[in-house]
Amino acid sequence: MNKLRPTSYDVARLAGVSQSAVSRTFSPGGSASSKVRDKVLAAAEELGFRPNPIAQSLSLGRSKMVGLVITQFTQKNFPVALQSAVEVLGRTSESLLLQITNPESMGDEAIAKMMADRADMIISTTEISPKTAQLCVDENVPLVLINRRVDVSGIDHVASNHRGVMRKLAHRFAAKGAKRLLFLEASHKGWVNDERKTGLIEGCREAGLPDPVIQMSKYSYLGGFETVLEYGKTIGDFDALVSANDPMALGAMDALRLRLGLRIPSDIMVVGHDNSPIGRMFSYNMTTVEQQMEQIFSKAIELGFERLKNRKADDTNLFFESQIISRSSAPL
Amino acid sequence: MNKLRPTSYDVARLAGVSQSAVSRTFSPGGSASSKVRDKVLAAAEELGFRPNPIAQSLSLGRSKMVGLVITQFTQKNFPVALQSAVEVLGRTSESLLLQITNPESMGDEAIAKMMADRADMIISTTEISPKTAQLCVDENVPLVLINRRVDVSGIDHVASNHRGVMRKLAHRFAAKGAKRLLFLEASHKGWVNDERKTGLIEGCREAGLPDPVIQMSKYSYLGGFETVLEYGKTIGDFDALVSANDPMALGAMDALRLRLGLRIPSDIMVVGHDNSPIGRMFSYNMTTVEQQMEQIFSKAIELGFERLKNRKADDTNLFFESQIISRSSAPL
DNA sequence: ACGCAAATTGCATCCGGATGCAAAAAAACT
DNA sequence: AGTTTTTTTGCATCCGGATGCAATTTGCGT
Numbered sequence: 001m002n003k004l005r006p007t008s009y010d011v012a013r014l015a016g017v018s019q020s021a022v023s024r025t026f027s028p029g030g031s032a033s034s035k036v037r038d039k040v041l042a043a044a045e046e047l048g049f050r051p052n053p054i055a056q057s058l059s060l061g062r063s064k065m066v067g068l069v070i071t072q073f074t075q076k077n078f079p080v081a082l083q084s085a086v087e088v089l090g091r092t093s094e095s096l097l098l099q100i101t102n103p104e105s106m107g108d109e110a111i112a113k114m115m116a117d118r119a120d121m122i123i124s125t126t127e128i129s130p131k132t133a134q135l136c137v138d139e140n141v142p143l144v145l146i147n148r149r150v151d152v153s154g155i156d157h158v159a160s161n162h163r164g165v166m167r168k169l170a171h172r173f174a175a176k177g178a179k180r181l182l183f184l185e186a187s188h189k190g191w192v193n194d195e196r197k198t199g200l201i202e203g204c205r206e207a208g209l210p211d212p213v214i215q216m217s218k219y220s221y222l223g224g225f226e227t228v229l230e231y232g233k234t235i236g237d238f239d240a241l242v243s244a245n246d247p248m249a250l251g252a253m254d255a256l257r258l259r260l261g262l263r264i265p266s267d268i269m270v271v272g273h274d275n276s277p278i279g280r281m282f283s284y285n286m287t288t289v290e291q292q293m294e295q296i297f298s299k300a301i302e303l304g305f306e307r308l309k310n311r312k313a314d315d316t317n318l319f320f321e322s323q324i325i326s327r328s329s330a331p332l
Numbered sequence: 333m334n335k336l337r338p339t340s341y342d343v344a345r346l347a348g349v350s351q352s353a354v355s356r357t358f359s360p361g362g363s364a365s366s367k368v369r370d371k372v373l374a375a376a377e378e379l380g381f382r383p384n385p386i387a388q389s390l391s392l393g394r395s396k397m398v399g400l401v402i403t404q405f406t407q408k409n410f411p412v413a414l415q416s417a418v419e420v421l422g423r424t425s426e427s428l429l430l431q432i433t434n435p436e437s438m439g440d441e442a443i444a445k446m447m448a449d450r451a452d453m454i455i456s457t458t459e460i461s462p463k464t465a466q467l468c469v470d471e472n473v474p475l476v477l478i479n480r481r482v483d484v485s486g487i488d489h490v491a492s493n494h495r496g497v498m499r500k501l502a503h504r505f506a507a508k509g510a511k512r513l514l515f516l517e518a519s520h521k522g523w524v525n526d527e528r529k530t531g532l533i534e535g536c537r538e539a540g541l542p543d544p545v546i547q548m549s550k551y552s553y554l555g556g557f558e559t560v561l562e563y564g565k566t567i568g569d570f571d572a573l574v575s576a577n578d579p580m581a582l583g584a585m586d587a588l589r590l591r592l593g594l595r596i597p598s599d600i601m602v603v604g605h606d607n608s609p610i611g612r613m614f615s616y617n618m619t620t621v622e623q624q625m626e627q628i629f630s631k632a633i634e635l636g637f638e639r640l641k642n643r644k645a646d647d648t649n650l651f652f653e654s655q656i657i658s659r660s661s662a663p664l
Numbered sequence: 665a666c667g668c669a670a671a672t673t674g675c676a677t678c679c680g681g682a683t684g685c686a687a688a689a690a691a692a693c694t
Numbered sequence: 695a696g697t698t699t700t701t702t703t704g705c706a707t708c709c710g711g712a713t714g715c716a717a718t719t720t721g722c723g724t
Contacts, residue, residue, distance in 0.1 A: 005471065007680055018704045023681055030682095033690095033702060054389045054450055055680035058709050063386060065429075078411050083404055086432045095449050097397075098430045100418045117427050118386055139337065221613055254614045278610050281553055282586045339710055350674045355711055362712090363672060365720090387710035390679050 006047040015043035026051050057118070062308075066094045066301060067119030069110045071103045071126050081125065084294040088301050094120070101126045103219075104188055108132040115141055121304035123297070124148065127190065142307035144300040149191045156303045156316040160291040162192055163199035165322040169242065169271065169289070170203025170212075172324065172332040178239035178269065181212035184227060184252065186219035186244045193244050196273070200242060213238070217248050224251030229259060236262060240269040240330060246276040246288060253284060253329065269330035279327070287330035292320045338379040347375035358383050389450075394640075398426045398633060399451030401442045403435045403458050413457065416626040420633050426452070433458045435551075436520055440464040447473055453636035455629070456480065459522065474639035476632040481523045485647060488635045492623040493651040494524055495531035501574065501603065501621070501656060502535025502544075504664040510571035510601060513544035516559060516584065518551040518576045525576050528605070532574060545570070549580050556583030561591060568594060572601040572662060578608040578620060585616060585661065601662035611659075619662035624652040 008022040015022070017036055024030030025040040032040070043049075057063045068085050072078060089096050097119050099110035107126025114122045115135070121142040128145065130152050136143040137154035144156045173181060183200055186193050200212055217227035224243060228235055228251070235241075235256070243249035249272030256262045256270070264270055272279050272288040279286035299318060306312045326332045340354040347354070349368055356362030357372040364372070375381070389395045400417055404410060421428050429451050431442035439458025446454050447467070453474040460477065462484050468475040469486035476488045505513060515532050518525050532544050549559035556575060560567055560583070567573075567588070575581035581604030588594045588602070596602055604611050604620040611618035631650060638644045658664045 009680080019681075020683080020704060021702090023683085024703090027682075031702065036702080050448060052390075052450065052680055053448065054386060054395060055709090056682080057386045058384075058390050058711095059680080059682045061709075072411065072415055079404065082414075082430075083432060086430070095445070096430045098414075098418070098428045100415060113427070116382055116385065118384065221609075225614065250613060258614060277553075278613075281582060281610075282557065282590060283615055341710080351711075352674060352713080353672090355713085356673085359712075365672060368673080384710050387679090388712080390681095391710080391712045393679075 005052070006049045008049070008051065010047055011040060011043045011049045014047065015039040023051075062120050063118045064094055065097045065117070065119050066304070067097045067099070067111075067114030067117065067122040069099045069101060069107050069114060069122060069124040069126050071107075072100050080293050081297065084297040085123070085301075087294065088298045092301070092305075094301075111136065111143075115139060121301075121308060123300050123304065142304040144303050146296055146300055147192050153315060156300070156307070156312075156318075158296050158300045158303065158316075158318045158320070159192075160296065160322045161319040162195035162322070163202070164319070165289055165324065166196050166199030166242075167203035167206065169324060169332070170200055170209065171207050173240055173269075174204075174207035174209055176269075176332060179209055180238045180240075181209065182235070182238040182241045183212045183214050184217045184224060184241065184243040184248050185214055186248070187216050187223070188219045196244050212242070219245065219248065221247040221251040221254075224248030225255045226251075228252045228255035233260060235260065236267055238268055240271065242271045243273055246272040246274045246279055246286075249273065249286060249288070250278060250284060253286065264329050265331060269332075271330045271332075275325055285328045287327045287332060288325050290323045290325050292322065296320055337384070338381045340381070340383065342379055343372060343375045343381045346379065347371040355383075394452050395450045396426055397429045397449070397451050398636065399429045399431070399443075399446035399449065399454040401431045401433060401439050401446060401454060401456040401458050403439075404432050412625050413629070416629040417455070417633075419626065420630045424633070424637075426633075443468065443475075447471060452640060453633075455632045455636065474636040476635050478628055478632055479524050488632070488639070488644075488648040488650075490628050490632045490635065490648075490650045490652070491524075492628065492654045494527035494654070495534070496651070497621055497654040497656065498528050498531030498574075499535035499538065501664070502532055502541065503539050504656065505572055505601075506536075506539035506541055508601075508664060511541055512570045512572075513541065514567070514570040514573045515544045515546050516549045516556060516573065516575040516580050517546055518580070519548050519555070520551045528576050544574070551577065551580065553579040553583040553586075556580030557587045558583075560584045560587035565592060567592065568599055570600055572603065574603045575605055578604040578606045578611055578618075581605065581618060581620070582610060582616060585618065596661050597663060601664075603662045603664075607657055617660045619659045619664060620657050622655045622657050624654065628652055 008019050011022045012019045021032060021036050022040050024032045025037050066089055097117055099113060101107045101110050107124055107128050111122060111132050123144050125146045127148055128150050130150055133150045133152040133155050147159045183197060185197055204212055217223045241252055249270055253270050262268055272286050275288045275290035279288050303316055340351050343354045344351045353368050354372050356364045357369050398421055429449055433439045433442050439456055439460050443454060443464050455476050457478045459480060460482050462482055465482045465484040465487050479491045515529060517529055536544055549555045573584055581602055585602050594600055604618050607620045607622035611620050635648055
């Protein structure tokens with residue numbers, strides 16, 4: 001019954017060689033004659049032997065696991081991000097260790113848990129305190145932040161060019177004759193929100209538009225809905241509404257159409273952010289901005305590996321261009 | 333620079349005790365006098381010592397990791413399921429090892445990878461072949477399937493009572509005077525789809541309604557949309573449309589309202605499935621069915637632990653009651 | 665204070681592979 | 695064949711804790 005898994009010693013005995021020979025056969029650069037290798041492989045096959053990854057981890061000092069700390073966004077690009085990470089990791093021989101954090105809270109605890117679990121590197125999309133970041137640096141655990149900032153040397157950052165795409169958006173609006181823009185920023189602020197806001201303002205100035213009105217809103221579908229209602233009919237004074245994320249934009253659309261009786265895009269254009277699947281549905285068909293999530297994760301993991309192998313001295317700070325996806329809520 | 337992490341030997345040396353004393357201090361049932369324990373804890377604190385989980389795994393033969401194999405559903409309850417799993421695991425001292433599979437493919441490969449990674453147990457929401465299931469049994473890795481079936485002894489199953497809630501739904505429809513029901517089943521079939529269909533049919537018969545019409549549809553928003561369009565105006569002959577999942581239901585709603593000009597619920601009621609956040613938005617406000625995901629995951633993990641401790645001889649086959657969430661698309 | 669049981673502590677070994685080193689074997693060169 | 699160089703191979707040890715066993719200490723009873 002208790003059929004224990006065979007070890008390298010079992011294989012060695014059956015093959016009539018030493019345990020080291022077995023280990024070398026299964027190691028990429030191990031020197032073993034083809035004669036020995038064949039005997040070992042045959043014996044391994046017969047016993048169903050697979051090297052124990054835990055023993056390997058202990059011996060090598062590497063766990064072959066990448067820790068991913070990700071914020072939970074029920075409606076946003078959470079699945080997309082995860083999917084990207086999994087796909088990228090599938091190509092390496094790493095496994096995925098996951099922690100999920102609440103969007104409002106810091107990820108420090110989650111990162112600490114990853115360190116305790118001995119993840120080889122940590123990729124995080126959560127806010128993080130400099131103290132925790134420094135801890136990673138001290139312990140030589142590569143940490144790569146995605147769409148977040150922390151001012152600590154030894155940490156890599158990969159992000160979308162949030163500012164750039166928003167500037168481009170402003171120019172597109174200008175080209176369409178839109179003048180007065182309303183920007184819905186998230187009450188739960190952060191670097192991304194700031195970048196987007198700044199980009200939009202910069203773009204408006206460059207294009208000769210007046211500064212957009214900045215309006216704070218609760219970060220959710222309901223938040224966007226209620227914020228628009230508070231404006232009431234006066235929201236018609238704006239030519240376009242730009243949201244820092246999709247859920248708020250969707251809430252705004254529903255308030256504009258269902259409650260205020262405005263038409264989109266003729267009365268007011270709406271642009272969301274992150275290309276969540278919801279916005280693609282026909283009843284919204286919302287113009288939005290898409291981040292290159294897969295590329296971002298891919299690069300993040302690559303950077304982590306470079307640090308692991310000590311091939312890096314400088315901090316990387318990389319940006320990927322986002323795409324504007326034009327749909328009927330704002331034909332840009 | 334290369335500040336290696338301290339080991340139990342370092343702590344032992346500093347505290348002036350043996351390595352075993354350190355180990356025992358950090359082990360739950362270890363016998364250590366308070367004098368020694370204090371010295372060890374002080375030394376550990378000073379050095380920042382934390383037991384190496386990899387070494388523990390090797391020694392204990394347990395990895396303290398739960399493997400979760402989950403199907404990717406961009407619009408469905410994927411985040412909910414994951415969140416539930418993470419919350420439940422947070423209460424144990426396990427970590428989460430994740431694999432994501434394509435909904436159309438088998439999870440065998442993912443399960444094999446989990447076994448290779450030496451997960452203590454595997455919780456899966458993917459289709460799986462009996463062969464792979466048997467492999468888990470043979471290797472003594474507890475496998476618990478969620479909302480899936482496999483006919484192998486030694487595997488536990490936890491699922492929602494899909495059939496039961498659909499029967500209840502039929503009764504509710506009957507009470508509202510609805511007679512002719514249309515059931516949208518997913519082209520990508522499976523046990524869940526069958527259970528839902530069967531339940532609805534049973535419920536209709538019990539309630540004295542005619543059998544529902546079963547219509548296959550592509551499993552997606554667009555699938556539901558197009559399927560409804562194919563019916564055209566004749567879909568108005570039905571009193572209610574029930575979908576095997578949310579995305580199809582949402583697509584159906586949009587087709588009904590935006591293309592066919594029907595009113596929901598007065599012309600036709602619509603019920604989705606899984607309570608995805610989208611359905612909650614005001615423009616849909618869709619009646620749906622909610623599964624007790626957190627309880628399901630919690631139970632699944634509990635069952636896994638019981639098998640790990642050999643406290644189980646029989647196969648468990650457990651069902652949790654789902655809730656009907658009544659909203660305006662079908663006020664039930 | 666003495667005897668015995670119970671609790672504590674250290675020693676040695678195990679978990680399963682990886683690897684430096686030196687011995688042994690094979691290949692290459694006079 | 696004799697010698698040097700290159701590969702193979704095995705031995706021994708390490709990675710960092712956990713734990714059975716025996717030795718030691720402490721506690722309790724009289």
